[in-house]
Amino acid sequence: SQQGEEDPQALSIQEGENATMNCSYKTSINNLQWYRQNSGRGLVHLILIRSNEREKHSGRLRVTLDTSKKSSSLLITASRAADTASYFCATSGNNRLAFGKGNQVVVIP
Amino acid sequence: NAGVMQNPRHLVRRRGQEARLRCSPMKGHSHVYWYRQLPEEGLKFMVYLQKENIIDESGMPKERFSAEFPKEGPSILRIQQVVRGDSAAYFCASSPRASGYTDTQYFGPGTRLTVL
Numbered sequence: 001s002q003q004g005e006e007d008p009q010a011l012s013i014q015e016g017e018n019a020t021m022n023c024s025y026k027t028s029i030n031n032l033q034w035y036r037q038n039s040g041r042g043l044v045h046l047i048l049i050r051s052n053e054r055e056k057h058s059g060r061l062r063v064t065l066d067t068s069k070k071s072s073s074l075l076i077t078a079s080r081a082a083d084t085a086s087y088f089c090a091t092s093g094n095n096r097l098a099f100g101k102g103n104q105v106v107v108i109p
Numbered sequence: 110n111a112g113v114m115q116n117p118r119h120l121v122r123r124r125g126q127e128a129r130l131r132c133s134p135m136k137g138h139s140h141v142y143w144y145r146q147l148p149e150e151g152l153k154f155m156v157y158l159q160k161e162n163i164i165d166e167s168g169m170p171k172e173r174f175s176a177e178f179p180k181e182g183p184s185i186l187r188i189q190q191v192v193r194g195d196s197a198a199y200f201c202a203s204s205p206r207a208s209g210y211t212d213t214q215y216f217g218p219g220t221r222l223t224v225l
Binding site: 033035040041042043044045048088090094095096097098099100101102 | 113142144149150151152153154157164165168200202213214215216217218219221
């Protein structure tokens with residue numbers, strides 16, 4: 001079974017709105033990371049949150065982690081058309097990343 | 110500092126042929142990871158290598174797939190006798206040391222393999 005599962009899987013919003021996506025996982029983790037993938041491209045690392053952290057900010061990104069619920073959320077504020085992409089959460093452990101299926105986010109100009 | 114390089118970016122093979130995918134990690138990185146992404150799916154771990162050593166190949170199919178990371182040169186993912194189900198995007202990532210508590214893996218642009 002996958003360690004990361006994002007919810008919802010597809011999100012369409014207007015430019016300027018906020019986008020929130022969630023991720024749940026099943027096992028204990030060292031950290032959780034979020035990546036962005038533009039269509040047909042590689043993955044770009046966005047942010048890493050450690051298991052002893054609850055919230056982290058990076059620019060327009062805000063990530064939360066609730067280890068008691070084994071869940072994380074990624075919030076993108078004031079979205080832009082360039083934010084259109086797939087977003088994946090990944091848990092780190094055993095020298096590998098375990099990815100969820102991803103959220104497709106479309107930001108309409 | 111160039112990022113992770115992968116080539117070719119696109120590879121087309123007929124069933125039964127061999128596919129060789131190359132990955133050059135970031136400068137100073139000695140740990141390489143290969144992942145496979147099927148359409149509409151997330152990435153799935155395949156293998157983790159250090160220079161001249163396979164550390165974890167638990168995600169590799171038991172037949173036809175092999176990987177190496179020689180002392181000199183890029184890491185190679187080799188798929189023998191390809192089948193249509195091998196069509197996917199193959200991503201390489203590298204890290205300066207074992208990805209444990211804090212290290213991030215840096216991904217290449219991927220090789221998109223199409224098997225006809």
